[in-house]
Amino acid sequence: MAKKVLLGNEAIVRGALEAGVSFVTGYPGCPSAEIGEEFLRIAKKEGIYAEWATNEKVALESAIGASFSGLKSLINMKSFGINVCSDSLLPLAYTGVKAPMVIVVADDPSCHSSAQSEQDSRGYAFLSHIPVLEPADVQECYEFTKLGFEISEKFNIPVILRTTTRVNHQRAIVEFNEIASSQAPRNDGNFVKNPHQFCTMPPRVLEMKKELLEKMEKIKQFAEKSKINKIENSLKIGNSKLGIITSGVSYLYVKEALGELGLNLPILKLGFFYPLPDKTVLKFIKGQKKVLVVEELNGYIENGIKIIAKDANLKTEILGKNVLPEIGELNTEKIILALLKVLKLKIGKLENSLKIESLCCNSAELSENLKLEIPRRFPKLCEGCPHLYTLAAIKRAAPENTVFGGDIGCYMIAGYPPHNMQDYVFSMGSSMGISHGIVKATSPAFAKASAGKQKVISLIGDATFFHAGIQGLINMVYNKSNSLVVILDNRITAMTGHQPNPGMGKNGMGETVEELKIEDIVRACGVKHIKVLDPINVKELEETVKDFLTKDEVSVIISKRICALLERRQPKSESLQVVE
C-alpha cells in the first residue's frame, strides 16, 4: 500500500494500470483530457498501446476491436463524446465485450468548460443497458475504475465510469496497491472469429437483446451485494425524521452539510447508478417517513426510487428535485438549505445557528453592503493568437448582415465581446450543417424574392474539422450550397490543452505520421474555391473573404498559423509548464 496526492483523472489511470489495461483511446475534452494525456505519457514505459482518435465514435470502435481481440481497454471522453459514440455504444451492449472495457465519461455540471448543454450522461444507462458507476472522490476514482474492469470481465459487458468536473479535477490522498505482475499489459491480441456474437443482424439481434436483459438481472444481483452501495447509520433507520440517498460528489456535500447541522441521519450512498439495487433501496426506505434524494442535474435516481416505493406500496415520502436545483452543480450550502426546508428547521433554532447564518447569509449581505456588481471577465484569445487576425479580417470584409456560424474550440471566444461574431453554436462540426440550412432557406433558388439572401460564414478549427466537419462539407457541396467556410488551422487541438491531431504530422505517442493537408481533403470533397493563407496577411485574407462571398458555390479559406502558445513553447519545449 502506498499513499499519494493525486488528481481524480490520475487516480483513474492508476486504477486502470492495476487492472491491466492494454489499449487506451479517446478524444480530448474538459474535464477528462488528463486521462488520455497521462496514458500517452507513460504508454511506452508501461507497454500499453495508447492514442488520441479522430473522434469518440472511432475511439469506441477501436476499443471494440481491441476487446474482440482480447485486450483490456479504456476509452476517455467528455460528456458530449458519448453522444458521438452512441451509435456504436448501443450495439456494443448487445454483443458485449470479449476482454473487459471501461468507458470514462466526464460530465461538467455548471458548464465550467462546456458549451452545448448541461448534459447528464447517466441517461445513457437507460438507453443502452450498460452499467454506470459514479465515484465521489479521488479514492473512488481509483477503486471504481478497478471494479469497472472486474464487472466488465465477469459479465462481458462494457462499464461506464461517469465522473463530473469536481471529481476529475479534485486532488486528494489516494491509497493504492502495487501493480501485480499478473496484470501486466498484454500485446498478444488475437481476433477469434465469432460472427454469432459480433454481428448484430436480425433475427439474432433480438435474441441478443434478450441476452442483454437477462445479463442486467444478474448484474442487479451483483449490485445488491456490492460494497459500493453502502448504508451509513443504519441503526437510525425508522427512528430518524429523514433518510438520504445520494451518489457521486453529492455524497461529499451531504456529509459536510450534516456535519455542519450536527445531524446524524441514515445515508444510502449509491456507487452503482445503474442498475439500481432495488432490494437495498427498499431495505433503506422501508419504515422511513421521508427520504431525500441528493443527486446533481437530472432526478434519475429519485424517479427510480419513487417507482420502487410505489411498487412496494410504501407511504415513504420521496423528495429530491422539489427542494434541490436541477440546474448547476450542487454544493454544501444548497444541501443545507434543502435539509432546513425538509426538516422544517429554522436557522435560529439550531445549536450552531450563528455559523449557519453566516454560511447562508454572509455573502449575500456582503455583496449588498458593497452595492457592487463585479463585471465578468470573459475568456479571451491569448496574446498573439492567430484567430485574432482571422476574426478581425473577416469582420472587416463581411457585409453587415452576414451570419457567423460557430463551432467548438478556442474560436468560440468569437462569441464574446469585443468580437461578437457567433450567431449560433451547437456541437462539434455543426457550423457547416446549420449554415447549409440557412443558405437553402434564404437563397433565391428555393426561397421567395423576399427571403433574406444572407451570407453565412462558418468558423471551424482544424481538430474539429477532422472530428466531425468533413461530412458537413461534403453535404454542402453535394447539395449545392454557396456558403463560405473558414477553417482556423492553428496546427493543434488547443482549447483542451494542446493535444496533437491528424493535421500535425505527429500522433499522440509522438510518432511521425503523414501530415494530412486540410486543403487536399477539402478539394477531394469537391470544393472548387480554396485558399490557404497566413492570417497575418490581413489584406489578402480580407480580399479573399470578399471574393469568395460572391461565389455561387461552396468556398473554403484555410487560415493557417500556429497557436501562439505552441509557438512560444517550441524552442524550449517545457518552458510553459510553469504557466500550467
Next chain:
Amino acid sequence: MKNFNIIIAGVGGQGLITLVKIITEAAFIEGCDVKSSELHGLSQRGGSVIVHIRFGKKIYSPLVKTGGADLIIGLEELEGLRAHVFAGPQTKFLVNKYFSPFIGTLPEEKIMENLNKIAKNNLYLVEASKICKEKLQNEVVSSLYLLGFCVNEKLIPLSGGSIFEAIKKTMPEKFVDLNIKAFELSKNI
C-alpha cells in the same frame, strides 16, 4: 486542528494549478487530510479562475463554503475582490498588487476601496508580480512569492519546510530552483 479553507483567485495562466499542487502536497506531508478542486479548459483562456483547497483532520467536500474561507489569495486585484463571496469576518485576504484590466472592468481605485471595506484589517497587499519581475525576471512565479509571504506572516498553518519539500516533489526539476527562489524572496524584503 480546525479545518483550513483556502480560495485562490486569479486569471487563467497565472500559475494557479502549480500553487494547488504545492499546497495540497505540503498539507499531505504534514499528515493532514486534504482535498482541492480546480478548473481547466475554457475558463483558463484568460478568464476568471477560482480554485479551492481544504485541509485538516477529515475533509469531505473539496469546495470551500460561502463565507467559509480562512484565507483568500488573490493573484489579481479584481479577482481577489470577486472571491469575497467566500469571505467571512475571519477571512484574511492576501492580494497581489497586480491589475489586469479589460473592457468594462472596475477602476483600480474602486477595487481597492471595496477590498478595504470587506477585508478591513485583514487585507495584505503585496507587490509580488513587480518584485518577481525585478528580482527574478519572471512574473509567473509571483504565486510562489505570495505563498512564501503566507508562511512568513503565518497566514497559512503549514511550515516552510513542508512547502520546500512539496515544491521539489511536484515541480519539474529544472523549475525547482526558480520556484524556491521566489518562495524565499519574501523573507528578504
